[in-house]
Amino acid sequence: MFNLSCPLAKPVLVLEDDPNVQIRIEKLLYAFGYLKKDILFAQSVITAKQYSQQHNVQLALVDLGLPDGNGIEFINYLRLEQHKTNIPVMVISAWNTTEMIYQALSAGATGYVLKERDDLEIMFALRSILTGGAIIDPSIAKEILNKFVGVETHPNPLKNKTALSNRETEILKLIASGLSSKEISLQLAIAKYTVDVHIKNIYQKLEVNSRTKAINVAQNCGLLK
Incomplete structure (x- = not known):
């Protein structure tokens, strides 16, 4: 260390x-x-x-x-x-x-x-x-x-609010399947607070405040296939 x-x-x-x-x-x-x-x-x-x-x-x-x-x-x-x-x-x-x-x-x-x-x-x-x-x-x-130079190095085809990371997408799919944060943490072998952090990020990006709304928005955006 x-x-x-x-x-x-x-x-x-x-x-x-x-x-x-x-x-x-x-x-x-x-x-x-x-x-x-x-x-x-x-x-x-x-x-x-x-x-x-x-x-x-x-x-x-x-x-x-x-x-x-x-x-x-x-x-x-x-x-x-x-x-x-x-x-x-x-x-x-x-x-x-x-x-x-x-x-x-x-x-x-x-x-x-x-x-x-x-x-x-x-x-x-x-x-x-x-x-x-x-x-x-x-x-x-x-x-x-990128903001300061005014150039987007890697343009994302999705809007900013739906640009979820691979891990966030994975967790969102598990949420859609009905798993709780604790169950997701056990399945992915990560701490529950890490799962909660990812869920907060998902809410921020999708501009929602609940799991149900997150699932609905994700489905409309084609993120849950």
């Missing part, structure tokens, strides 16, 4: 409402040398704001889809209202739409990494942030580059 030795920004505020993802992030932070007392967990935007008022937060790891709003609201709060312009803020999210990525970066996010990445990749991203760097998930950096 790569060298984890780097300056630790304390305390860390983790804005994440999924308990399983909280546990995962906590373990990754422990690997860097953080202690339990160094980590503040918030499951909502309002709680995150309260913690940032009570503690001198030096690093924020932020999800976007939250029960009471969007993590971008919290990033704006840190940067504009608390004037914390220098602390690193890394988005760890299942959302990979270009619009959402631009909004997060424009609000002041230092980095953006997808939850579907394995632990080593997230740790690499975290180390880059802690050592003063900025990191963008490789799968979305290409989209950003």
Whole structure:
């Protein structure tokens, strides 16, 4: 494993409402040398704001889809209202739409990494942030580059909202067959939270908020053959 030795920004505020993802992030932070007392967990935007008022937060790891709003609201709060312009803020999210990525970066996010990445990749991203760097998930950096140069390197015949990855298409077909997230995770031999991340991405791309709607849209688009 790569060298984890780097300056630790304390305390860390983790804005994440999924308990399983909280546990995962906590373990990754422990690997860097953080202690339990160094980590503040918030499951909502309002709680995150309260913690940032009570503690001198030096690093924020932020999800976007939250029960009471969007993590971008919290990033704006840190940067504009608390004037914390220098602390690193890394988005760890299942959302990979270009619009959402631009909004997060424009609000002041230092980095953006997808939850579907394995632990080593997230740790690499975290180390880059802690050592003063900025990191963008490789799968979305290409989209950003294409946006800036105004050229689509690999045009997709499908509209953006239906451009599902092979894994997302596979999971969508299993959803259509009636399998639950747990059953899909067992069949594909991947963690349930990974399945849930893919399902969130599917919802985002198909612009739906339920399995039934996702199946209907996919059928209309010819994705379920």
